[in-house]
Amino acid sequence: MGDEPTNGELARRLDAGFDDLKEDMRTLAGRLDTKVDASLLALQQQAQDDRHQALMMRVGAIEEERAREAERRQQEQREAENRRAGDKRLILTALVVPLLLLLLQVYLASRGSSG
Template sequence: MTDEPTLGEVVRRFEDRLTDVRDDIQQLGRRLDEKVDAKVYDLRHEALAARVTTLETIREKDADKIVATRRWLIGAVVVPLVAVLMPVIILLVQGAGS
């Protein structure tokens, strides 16, 4: 008979287990509150994909602007500079050969 728990000890053990179960249920509730709904996840994913697409488009436009700026620089600065210096160089070469 000494191996059998008393009624008070059985009640204490039961209350301990009940407290453990309540804590577990509260933890599950908190985890469910933190879980993202699939629809919200899909919406965020679509928004992120749209943002990436927009950024890629802007990057391509910027690359086109850089190419256009280089072409303008060559056309507006380098070509006229060469056109001005070429006759001078030709005259110097012809003068040195005379």
């Protein structure tokens, strides 16, 4: 009987076990209070997915607008290049051709008066 605990020691061990059990129950209760309900979590995730989808749509619209703006700029550049080419042709016909005609007339006049 020397190895067996006394009644008082058994009572102390049981009280310590109950105290540990109570502390564990308090910890679990605290964790359960902070736990999110599954339906609430699903609603939050759905709301987050909706926000994400809306943002993706806005980003897509912005990208499309930028692409249209880039296309407009390219079109304007092509038009400007065409105008420049037209201006070059105009300069050629308005300035150079009359000058060449004048030189031709002077040349023909000088040949005609000497011959």
